[in-house]
Amino acid sequence: MKLNFEVDGDEFILAGEASSQVKKILKQLGVSSEIIRRIAIAMYEAEINMVIHANGGKIEVEITPKKVYIVLKDTGPGIPDIDLAMQEGYSTASEEVRELGFGAGMGLPNMKKYSDDLKITSEVGKGTTVEITVYI
Amino acid sequence: MTVKDMVEKLGLSIIAGKEGVDKEITTGYVGDLLSWVMANAKAGAVWITIQSHVNIIAVASLINLSCIIVAEGATIDKETIVKANEEKIPLLSTNKNSYEIIKELIEIGIK
Ligand SMILES: Nc1ncnc2c1ncn2[C@@H]1O[C@H](COP(=O)(O)OP(=O)(O)O)[C@@H](O)[C@H]1O
Ligand SMILES: [Mg+2]
Numbered sequence: 001m002k003l004n005f006e007v008d009g010d011e012f013i014l015a016g017e018a019s020s021q022v023k024k025i026l027k028q029l030g031v032s033s034e035i036i037r038r039i040a041i042a043m044y045e046a047e048i049n050m051v052i053h054a055n056g057g058k059i060e061v062e063i064t065p066k067k068v069y070i071v072l073k074d075t076g077p078g079i080p081d082i083d084l085a086m087q088e089g090y091s092t093a094s095e096e097v098r099e100l101g102f103g104a105g106m107g108l109p110n111m112k113k114y115s116d117d118l119k120i121t122s123e124v125g126k127g128t129t130v131e132i133t134v135y136i
Numbered sequence: 137m138t139v140k141d142m143v144e145k146l147g148l149s150i151i152a153g154k155e156g157v158d159k160e161i162t163t164g165y166v167g168d169l170l171s172w173v174m175a176n177a178k179a180g181a182v183w184i185t186i187q188s189h190v191n192i193i194a195v196a197s198l199i200n201l202s203c204i205i206v207a208e209g210a211t212i213d214k215e216t217i218v219k220a221n222e223e224k225i226p227l228l229s230t231n232k233n234s235y236e237i238i239k240e241l242i243e244i245g246i247k
Contacts, residue, residue: 013215016194020223023198033179033200040198041174048170101187106171113175 001025001063007047007072009056012100018059019044022070029063031136038114039068039134045107046072046130052097053077054128067116070132078124086112137161137246139203139226142182145244146237148205148228151212152220159202159226164241166234170195177201182246184234190215197223207234 003025005018023040043059050057054076062069079085086108093103112118117133140157143150150157162180167173168187177183179200185192188210196204203226206212212229220227230237 013190016191016198019198020194037179037199044174044194044198045171100189100191101168101170101185102191104169104171106169106175110171110175 003061003063005059005061007050007056007059009051009054012051015048015051016044019047022061022068026063026068031068035134035136039070039132042111042114042118042132042134043070043072045110046070046132048102049107049130050074050076052093052102057127065136067133067135070130072130072132073127074129075127078126078128079120079122080124082120082122137244139182139228142203142241142244142246143226143228146230146240148230151206151227151229152217153203153224153226155221156203156224156226161202161246164238164246165201166238174199182241184237184241186210186234188212188216190219192216193219193223193225193227196225201225203228205230205237207232207237 026036054074057074060071088109089105091103091105097103115132116135119131122128139159161182163178165177165181166184168185173195180202182203183201184205184207186208188206205228207230209231
C-alpha cells in the first residue's frame with residue numbers, strides 16, 4: 001500500500017496530520033501498538049521538522065506486511081552538518097517555535113531511536129530527504 | 137481510574153473531548169517540550185502541560201494518552217478545542233500549577 005501526503009509549511013496547526021492518518025491506517029491493518037508507537041514518534045518528528053525548518057514538503061509512505069517505509073522530501077535550506085544536527089539538544093529553531101514546545105533538539109535523536117533504519121540526505125540550498133524504516 | 141473519576145475528584149473543568157472521558161488513566165507525565173513527551177510519556181498517561189496550542193492534541197492522540205490537563209489557567213486556542221473534540225481527547229483545565237496538580241493526582245492514587 002502506498003500513501004502520499006503534502007505537508008503545508010505555513011500551517012503549523014495541521015502539522016502532524018499525515019502522521020495521525022498513517023497511525024489510523026496501521027491500527028486498522030492490525031499492526032501492534034508498540035510498532036505503531038515507534039512509527040508515530042519517528043514520523044511525527046520528521047513531519048514537524050519539515051514544517052519548522054523547511055517550509056513543508058512531500059511524504060510518501062509504503063506499507064508492506066514486513067515493514068513501513070517513509071520518505072519525507074523537502075526543498076528547504078538543507079542541513080550543513082548532519083552529525084551535528086543528530087546530537088541531542090542541537091537545534092536552530094527560533095525562539096517563537098521553542099516557546100510552543102518544539103525545537104528541543106530531540107527530533108533527529110528520537111527518529112534514530114525509534115526507527116530500525118534512518119537515512120538522511122541533504123544538500124544546502126536544495127533540501128533534505130529523510131527515509132525511515134520500521135520493520136513490522 | 138477513568139478520566140471522568142479524576143475530573144470529579146479534582147474538580148477540573150472539561151474544555152473539550154468529553155467523548156473520551158471513559159478512558160483509563162495508567163500513570164502521569166509532565167512536560168512542555170513536545171519531543172520529550174512523545175518519547176517518554178506512556179500510553180494511557182494523563183499529561184500535564186502549560187502548552188495549549190493545537191499540536192498537543194496530535195501528540196496526545198499519536199501516543200494514546202488518556203487526557204491532557206492544561207495547568208496555570210493557560211488560555212486554550214479555539215483550534216485546540218475543535219481538534220480535541222475530533223480526536224476525543226479530554227482537554228482539562230486548572231488554575232493550579234503543574235506541581236500542585238501532580239500532588240493531587242498522587243493523593244487520589246494515580247501513580
Ligand atoms: N528538514 C530539515 N530541513 C532543514 N534543517 C533541518 C531539517 N530537519 C532538521 N534540521 C536541522 O537539524 C536540527 C536538529 O533537528 P531536531 O533534532 O529535530 O531538533 P529541533 O527540530 O528540535 O531543532 C534542527 O534544528 C535543524 O537545524
Ligand atoms: Mg525536530
